[in-house]
Amino acid sequence: MASTRTAPPAKGLKNSRALSLRIPEPRFRPGEKADFSSLVIPEAGATPRPEVDTAPKDMRELAYGMIRVLDRDGQPVGPWNPKLDPATLKRGLKTMMLTRAYDDRMYRAQRQGKTSFYMKCTGEEAVAAAAAMVLTREDMCFPTYRQQGLLIARDYPLVDMMNQVYSNAKDPMKGRQLPVMYSSKKDGFFTISGNLGTQVPQAVGWAMASAYKGDDKIAATWIGDGSTAEGDFHEAMIFASVYRAPVILNIVNNQWAISSFHGIAGGEDATFASRAIGYNLPALRVDGNDFLAVYAATEWAAERARSNLGATLIEHYTYRAEGHSTSDDPSRYRPTDEGKIWPLGDPIERLKQHLIALGEWSDDKQQALYEELVELVRAAGRESETHGTLHAGERPSIKTMFEDVYKEMDWRLVEQRQELGI
Amino acid sequence: MASTRTAPPAKGLKNSRALSLRIPEPRFRPGEKADFSSLVIPEAGATPRPEVDTAPKDMRELAYGMIRVLDRDGQPVGPWNPKLDPATLKRGLKTMMLTRAYDDRMYRAQRQGKTSFYMKCTGEEAVAAAAAMVLTREDMCFPTYRQQGLLIARDYPLVDMMNQVYSNAKDPMKGRQLPVMYSSKKDGFFTISGNLGTQVPQAVGWAMASAYKGDDKIAATWIGDGSTAEGDFHEAMIFASVYRAPVILNIVNNQWAISSFHGIAGGEDATFASRAIGYNLPALRVDGNDFLAVYAATEWAAERARSNLGATLIEHYTYRAEGHSTSDDPSRYRPTDEGKIWPLGDPIERLKQHLIALGEWSDDKQQALYEELVELVRAAGRESETHGTLHAGERPSIKTMFEDVYKEMDWRLVEQRQELGI
Amino acid sequence: MNAMTKTEEAKLDAASPMNMIQAINSALDIMLGRDPNVLTFGEDVGYFGGVFRATEGLQKKYGLNRCFDTPITEGGIIGTAIGMATYGLRPVVEIQFADYIYPGYDQIVSEAARIRYRSAGDFTAPMTIRTPYGGGIFGGQTHSQSPEALFTHVAGVVTVIPSNPYDAKGLLISAIESDDPVVIFEPKRLYNGPFEGYPDKPVTPWQKVEGNLVPEGYYTVPLGKARTVREGQDVTVLAYGTMVHVAVAAATEAGVDAEVIDLRTLAPVDLEAIVASVRKTGRCVIVHEATRTSGFGAELSALVQEHCFYALEAPILRVTGWDTPYPHAFEWEYFPGPTRVARALKQVMVG
Amino acid sequence: MNAMTKTEEAKLDAASPMNMIQAINSALDIMLGRDPNVLTFGEDVGYFGGVFRATEGLQKKYGLNRCFDTPITEGGIIGTAIGMATYGLRPVVEIQFADYIYPGYDQIVSEAARIRYRSAGDFTAPMTIRTPYGGGIFGGQTHSQSPEALFTHVAGVVTVIPSNPYDAKGLLISAIESDDPVVIFEPKRLYNGPFEGYPDKPVTPWQKVEGNLVPEGYYTVPLGKARTVREGQDVTVLAYGTMVHVAVAAATEAGVDAEVIDLRTLAPVDLEAIVASVRKTGRCVIVHEATRTSGFGAELSALVQEHCFYALEAPILRVTGWDTPYPHAFEWEYFPGPTRVARALKQVMVG
Numbered sequence A, B: 001m002a003s004t005r006t007a008p009p010a011k012g013l014k015n016s017r018a019l020s021l022r023i024p025e026p027r028f029r030p031g032e033k034a035d036f037s038s039l040v041i042p043e044a045g046a047t048p049r050p051e052v053d054t055a056p057k058d059m060r061e062l063a064y065g066m067i068r069v070l071d072r073d074g075q076p077v078g079p080w081n082p083k084l085d086p087a088t089l090k091r092g093l094k095t096m097m098l099t100r101a102y103d104d105r106m107y108r109a110q111r112q113g114k115t116s117f118y119m120k121c122t123g124e125e126a127v128a129a130a131a132a133m134v135l136t137r138e139d140m141c142f143p144t145y146r147q148q149g150l151l152i153a154r155d156y157p158l159v160d161m162m163n164q165v166y167s168n169a170k171d172p173m174k175g176r177q178l179p180v181m182y183s184s185k186k187d188g189f190f191t192i193s194g195n196l197g198t199q200v201p202q203a204v205g206w207a208m209a210s211a212y213k214g215d216d217k218i219a220a221t222w223i224g225d226g227s228t229a230e231g232d233f234h235e236a237m238i239f240a241s242v243y244r245a246p247v248i249l250n251i252v253n254n255q256w257a258i259s260s261f262h263g264i265a266g267g268e269d270a271t272f273a274s275r276a277i278g279y280n281l282p283a284l285r286v287d288g289n290d291f292l293a294v295y296a297a298t299e300w301a302a303e304r305a306r307s308n309l310g311a312t313l314i315e316h317y318t319y320r321a322e323g324h325s326t327s328d329d330p331s332r333y334r335p336t337d338e339g340k341i342w343p344l345g346d347p348i349e350r351l352k353q354h355l356i357a358l359g360e361w362s363d364d365k366q367q368a369l370y371e372e373l374v375e376l377v378r379a380a381g382r383e384s385e386t387h388g389t390l391h392a393g394e395r396p397s398i399k400t401m402f403e404d405v406y407k408e409m410d411w412r413l414v415e416q417r418q419e420l421g422i
Numbered sequence C, D: 001m002n003a004m005t006k007t008e009e010a011k012l013d014a015a016s017p018m019n020m021i022q023a024i025n026s027a028l029d030i031m032l033g034r035d036p037n038v039l040t041f042g043e044d045v046g047y048f049g050g051v052f053r054a055t056e057g058l059q060k061k062y063g064l065n066r067c068f069d070t071p072i073t074e075g076g077i078i079g080t081a082i083g084m085a086t087y088g089l090r091p092v093v094e095i096q097f098a099d100y101i102y103p104g105y106d107q108i109v110s111e112a113a114r115i116r117y118r119s120a121g122d123f124t125a126p127m128t129i130r131t132p133y134g135g136g137i138f139g140g141q142t143h144s145q146s147p148e149a150l151f152t153h154v155a156g157v158v159t160v161i162p163s164n165p166y167d168a169k170g171l172l173i174s175a176i177e178s179d180d181p182v183v184i185f186e187p188k189r190l191y192n193g194p195f196e197g198y199p200d201k202p203v204t205p206w207q208k209v210e211g212n213l214v215p216e217g218y219y220t221v222p223l224g225k226a227r228t229v230r231e232g233q234d235v236t237v238l239a240y241g242t243m244v245h246v247a248v249a250a251a252t253e254a255g256v257d258a259e260v261i262d263l264r265t266l267a268p269v270d271l272e273a274i275v276a277s278v279r280k281t282g283r284c285v286i287v288h289e290a291t292r293t294s295g296f297g298a299e300l301s302a303l304v305q306e307h308c309f310y311a312l313e314a315p316i317l318r319v320t321g322w323d324t325p326y327p328h329a330f331e332w333e334y335f336p337g338p339t340r341v342a343r344a345l346k347q348v349m350v351g
């Protein structure tokens, strides 16, 4: 039995090669020249569009492709073209532009000391804008702090958003939440948590509740690329898969989690979309800066959910064009021009280009709309500021601080409120 | 523009079909006749064996195949045949048989009131026995309560194992642990936790430490099919993938988690092995009742880890032939004959058959070995019982109850020990 | 046993001597029957009826959708329950052992407890988490823990611990009806019968305990209200769960005229009842199984001395589990049994 | 500031007026330099140097392997750190905000805290978890929490809170050298300078605080030992973290001769120091930012009354955060500032 072998003795006789740790690093750091030419991005129109009732195992490759509709010239191509009419496209464009104008003003307001903190979604506006147009108000969105576009798309009053950011007397959250942590049940917008990842199992549970009741509402949730590392994400996928919950699980892969690039979250070797494969969930990978692609992918996933076929994971491939928040300085950890040369461009520019290509729009109209929206935001800002800003003017009544901990205030809170003298 | 569409209004106009929840159920319940004829199990030898340095993306199909070496006649076939010599095979057989004899005695001891609790690994003996022979004592195993075979394979004294089960005066754990929660650092056996899943990130951390130090030790960990739902599992996969930790992540898919079948953990639609795909980790799916297959798969994964290529996930497809623990009664939730007709058979029987087919073994030798091992266990049992059992005879010194909470006892523990009057 | 007050007795027309598991099962049965928004799930909760059998028969009676098994992920169980609760359902989830609640701790602390407050009432999470806790069953470190103090510190969560079948049912119904998230720790040592802490004494099953009658139908025991189990003049004993029975036995053992208060709800605790009793007796002993340091006994001690300082004739004493994990072989050395409580009662009498 | 004792002053030959971040950074730098088994990691800890910059420059100096970024999973960070610690390393992990420690809570409570005990010393988990905590920075609900009491209840974990740069460095070095798992809560409001709780008063940076000199080299501050910050005869104030500075200011504001004790280590707390002081003063006020119910103040109150009952001339008072989440707009109504503490000081003097 010359060809057989003995198990190694319990001690020794190992390969003695020294092991080493691999610590992933982004390709470019400050001072270096970013270069995305080696990034593999499928052509617009290249990724197939299966029927929504296709078995997940028969469409695993979608997790490695990329749904793109708009080609380099702004023309819609391929099977995912949602064929939207110009009015709808213009609504999308306006939502994105208004989101950006709003962000710009609030960012400045923070810099002026009118509030403690702000977070922009610059470059990622399509992700929320398109989804909000596909979903209805009866559906529930479980967003992170970077989907303010959902509220804006639903015409939630800018003034109320600002009141929240300023924690002023008219703040719908009564001064309790950090800025940008909105909540609006009537608009299908779930109360945002400061703790990353927790909303994902909640969205699955909400969707399960709709199915449990025999209702027709679906849920959608968003999570950042970095936050997918939290256990909640996995736990949500299991529940979504096992109980076939009517939910859309969106990953917004904007390449960065504060200063950590996507590779630290395991996104360098595998796509985030491919996380779905082990749960037998279909996964779409989408050009997140292509409004039409996001729209089409969301529509596909929503149809699947509404047909009782269960959950879909969508990875939105995009880029966080600005700092993480007003507390961040991205020039400390990435080249300042990275965003500018990012190959998928800017979602507003691309939709504008498409409308122009359709003959429905022009640079002048764009400029006029921009000015109109800036003025709208400015007016809202002025109105909101009459109700106070964080450190000046009116605040919510202090006694509300003790309310809503429980439905009724118990003796502890009553006693403590007295202790505070109110 | 007749072919274009408008986004639905934010309210209404949905598909009004009522949603419903899917609650998975096992195919057979008590009173029903189990029938596994529709189970798709690849033939022995059918699954290919790539080189260990193959890119994970080029071997995803392994997560859906099944590594099997022993065919129906006990002949080793195919590329995964580890070609072990008879002495090694006999060591494997003996380990599995000793594990089973040990389990039988301790189970009875619990029934006799000599301890509070016991857990068998009947039908799953190959999983631990083969792995222990591939790994060395310097490597670290992070087991669950069902890998007692690891200790037995390493000739850890049965008497000491029993002392732990009895929480007696010689219990190496000083009476602190539930029975079966062994620990032996010198044998590369990590202290077992009662909390499911926690050992998986720990194993990854331990492996990272070895790599950090430039050592050559690797880690291995085991988790049950049911427990893969815990967030820890996912968090461990991310760390293993990102830092390329030299660790083997074993899932013991024994089809059941107490009374819940594998479908409740998401194992009906997708294989547990396929969970690795989203992390760019290779995954092997193995006939867990085929000693040779487990051996070969573990060897492959170990070689990969030792070559600094990182982690491998292995799903061991097996069946929990007995109750979950002495607190369980499986006849309440599954047909009693399910285990008997389980198509992958019994690992001890199959290895025996293989040795007989090789002309190295016989039924008589098997019987003689069985009797020898039962006697070995009986003798160890008698010795252990002289040191006490849970409710009779000697116990560890009571004052040790206050030790090892911290390295040094602080005033609280000193005071409390005095309060107890010792 | 003095489990019921006069008004409660009125409802006992159709009552039977249930054990605590049956009482809990009955509460779930009634609420599943009354309210289509109630559903229950957890590990092994469905077909099997739970490892302690609290949900036995419910899947059969109400269908797969109303009572089902879940993946083994406490975070997932609690997280999805929160989502359901915000939809308008009233999920009741079981965490198999309280020792396993920690993977779901973030969802409880950061989410269930905060959602009403942070959304200014826009969203609420009315949900109930049931979980067996406590020692006395040779469960070792991870089947014996008493983590209640880790919840009483969390504003927004109601923490409840029953000590008998009647309360277990009535409190569970109140919890399910509560619009706030409630965590109920069920003293698993009491599931089958009261336990006074004498390990060698045979246990009387609840069915044979005098006065243990649980109404078959709907009733509630209010959250936030304690119950005086034993009236006394000399010293107040504050206890909950298994320790209520231990305290009563200890009073007898010590021959001290102790007033034993069963807190039933820990947060918000019934301060009024506590203060009234301690002002009367002038002495106080606090008993719990949990680790001493920062246990709920600390809060009780602080409250008592804040509100009864001038009435106190002796230091408040705590009789508790030790500051160690729960050691398998030393169950009875760890468990604060009647002898230790009796010693404290005598000690507090001399001051 | 009276940050150092005489013996400690001897080491100040090469010392500089660091702020608390610099002191922490220096502790890490020194320990990375002295012990190849020390490494540090966490979210944004590597190239960026941490969102509060505590690890700035360390990756550059010690290489990618010794100081690196992790995925956003507190459970994974702590779980892998435990594995490393059992291997023989001494990992120091950063949890970006204490509010985000809960996803790692199970690994701390069930694992790090238990491994030595459950394996009878076969395995140990010497590791340090650093995390910024506390309010005063308009961080809202999830950047302001003080969850220390959720750790002091866990046997097997050492809980530490420094109040100044000298202690922060010395305690961190002790923690890294400790063979037990240590959680250090760093009062983020104190990173740049002491804060007395007057929001409108400009903050003095640590660099300008008299007597704030931190040795450049290696030294330790022992775990388990409190420090008397201000001697006094009339009332003992027990405080830690930011509240130490508030308490000192409050004593001045109230004109009460308070003895302020900075506990530094909460578990095991320095009982001897507490008892000696309260026996002397006969009065005690406890101050913390955390929610009152079941906060660490409860344990302190219980300990004081157990050990100093006959010396107490007035009820022990707690001045704490309210039993609500930390509300963004009401920072100063929530924060237990010097005015509230002063009121308690005056109240405790009249009894």
Ligand SMILES: Cc1ncc(C[n+]2csc(CCOP(=O)(O)OP(=O)(O)O)c2C)c(N)n1
Pocket (backbone or CB within 6 Å): A144, A146, A194, A195, A196, A223, A224, A225, A226, A227, A228, A252, A254, A256, A257, A258, A320, A324, D043, D072, D096, D100, D103
């Ligand atoms: C549980 C938890 N851990 C850490 C943080 C701190 N934190 C806030 S945002 C952030 C980065 C998130 O990155 P990503 O998920 O990619 O979302 P993005 O900001 O890019 O949209 C971190 C670490 C937190 N809020 N919650």
Ligand SMILES: Cc1ncc(C[n+]2csc(CCOP(=O)(O)OP(=O)(O)O)c2C)c(N)n1
Pocket (backbone or CB within 6 Å): B144, B146, B194, B195, B196, B223, B224, B225, B226, B227, B228, B252, B254, B256, B257, B258, B320, B324, C043, C072, C096, C100, C103
């Ligand atoms: C965190 C946690 N949750 C729940 C339990 C209770 N529990 C113990 S074993 C078990 C089933 C585990 O099933 P599986 O992972 O398939 O392993 P197997 O027992 O089949 O080997 C459960 C739910 C636990 N020990 N820890």
Ligand SMILES: [Mg+2]
Pocket (backbone or CB within 6 Å): A224, A225, A226, A252, A253, A254, A255, A256, A257, A258, A320
């Ligand atoms: Mg991101």
Ligand SMILES: [Mg+2]
Pocket (backbone or CB within 6 Å): B224, B225, B226, B252, B253, B254, B255, B256, B257, B258, B320
């Ligand atoms: Mg199993």
